[in-house]
Amino acid sequence: MSGSNLELAALTKAYGATVAVDAIDLRVPANTYCCLLGPSGCGKTSTLRLVAGHETATSGDILIGDKNVTDLPPKARGTAMMFQSYALFPHLTVTDNVGFSLKMRGTEKAARRAKAAELLGLVQMERYAERLPAQLSGGQQQRVALARALITNPSILLLDEPLSALDPFLRIKVRAELKRLQKELGISFLHVTHAQDEAMALADRVVLMNGGKIEQAGTPNEVFNAPRTAFVAQFMGGHNVIATPAGKIAVRADKVKLAHGSGRLNATVRAIEYQGTHHQVTLAAPGDGDLTAILSEEEFDSVAPRPGDGMALDWSDRDVHPLSA
Numbered sequence: 001m002s003g004s005n006l007e008l009a010a011l012t013k014a015y016g017a018t019v020a021v022d023a024i025d026l027r028v029p030a031n032t033y034c035c036l037l038g039p040s041g042c043g044k045t046s047t048l049r050l051v052a053g054h055e056t057a058t059s060g061d062i063l064i065g066d067k068n069v070t071d072l073p074p075k076a077r078g079t080a081m082m083f084q085s086y087a088l089f090p091h092l093t094v095t096d097n098v099g100f101s102l103k104m105r106g107t108e109k110a111a112r113r114a115k116a117a118e119l120l121g122l123v124q125m126e127r128y129a130e131r132l133p134a135q136l137s138g139g140q141q142q143r144v145a146l147a148r149a150l151i152t153n154p155s156i157l158l159l160d161e162p163l164s165a166l167d168p169f170l171r172i173k174v175r176a177e178l179k180r181l182q183k184e185l186g187i188s189f190l191h192v193t194h195a196q197d198e199a200m201a202l203a204d205r206v207v208l209m210n211g212g213k214i215e216q217a218g219t220p221n222e223v224f225n226a227p228r229t230a231f232v233a234q235f236m237g238g239h240n241v242i243a244t245p246a247g248k249i250a251v252r253a254d255k256v257k258l259a260h261g262s263g264r265l266n267a268t269v270r271a272i273e274y275q276g277t278h279h280q281v282t283l284a285a286p287g288d289g290d291l292t293a294i295l296s297e298e299e300f301d302s303v304a305p306r307p308g309d310g311m312a313l314d315w316s317d318r319d320v321h322p323l324s325a
Helices: 043-051 095-097 101-103 109-122 136-151 168-185 194-202 220-225 230-236 298-303
Strands: 006-015 018-029 032-036 059-064 077-083 156-160 189-193 206-212 212-217 239-244 247-252 257-259 266-274 279-285 288-295 311-312 320-322
Touching: 006 043, 006 095, 006 230, 018 043, 018 059, 018 206, 018 212, 032 043, 032 168, 032 194, 032 247, 043 077, 043 156, 043 189, 043 206, 077 136, 095 101, 095 136, 101 109, 109 136, 136 168, 156 168, 168 194, 189 194, 194 220, 206 220, 206 230, 212 220, 212 230, 220 230, 230 239, 230 247, 239 288, 257 288, 266 288, 279 298, 279 311, 288 298
Parallel strands: 032 189, 032 206, 077 156, 156 189
Antiparallel strands: 006 018, 006 059, 206 212, 239 247, 247 320, 257 311, 266 279, 266 311, 279 288
16 A cells, blocks of 8 residues: 545535535645544534545545545545444455455455455454454454455545544554554554544644634644644643733643642632542632642642642743633
8 A cells, every 4th residue: 555645725615504614724744644633513524524525525625646636536536434333234244344345346256355364464353254243342343344444455544433432441452553554554544533632642643623624733742732722722631721911821730830828820629639640630710710730649748739728820931832812
């Protein structure tokens, strides 16, 4: 398999008066794991479906490699889609499910079974080749769906919430496999998710969407540690958004210090949660709503906050990120 660059230019999708994707520009280099991240209704799935050709663009362009594919049917784009539901045929074996698209293209049986076996080996499912989907676990079905999507040698693999049906332990295991496969195959994965931890763990490039627009795009480190807007800081989590005379700022919760007395900001302890490696202290501050401080065991013991206590919040100037909105 070989990868291709993906470029979206002023891409727009409107359903009547509702604009789902609003003139977005995005470039995803070949061999990139890119996560489209955001809350429900932000436009991430519509963007994925536009790239796949399952939705028609209202305006703008989609380029894969040096080809404008905006008006091409899905099968002519060089992409493959892995759906959230997996959509395996219940009456076909694992091998026949994986090879189904080659059968539709007229590939001879021995050749498609050989290719299916190759892909099943890639996703470590060769032992289950003759089983039916009902005889597989959810994680195993997901691997079969992945092999089926890859059998057409796509230059870009499109994944729509592929881990949402898995339990938390299996989700962590499978996302490590996805990352490994993406690097082995040398193609781009465009992966839709609403889970910040999933995007942070998988992506080379995170694209955070809000209201049909791209709110911020960059490496996971850039998006998390240098949020540009209050929405980014709050959606990614781990940040406090604080109003100052000069405008809003973001301060990471683990950079906030608590003390008795007065500081940059005064607040009241509302709740305390012990989370093993740290304590999470939620505080109510007039005008700023709930704020969070993450304290190590040592920090927590030295301050000993209790619900109802008035506390002073402080932080270093180097940990402040001014926000544009």
